[in-house]
Amino acid sequence: MMDENKKNMSSDEMDDVCEECKTAFESVRANLVMHGYKICDSCKLSKTVFPI
């Protein structure tokens, strides 16, 4: 039997860590795929919304 789940567990967890706030979120991986940035939704918002 293949053991892919165990093998990939640690790397998958690291892929969920936001590069901005260093916190793991499920949204980080989705944003990485969609936008190419390893950031969570909160950091994405702060980058997208321009401070006045």
Ligand SMILES: [Zn+2]
């Ligand atoms: Zn973040």
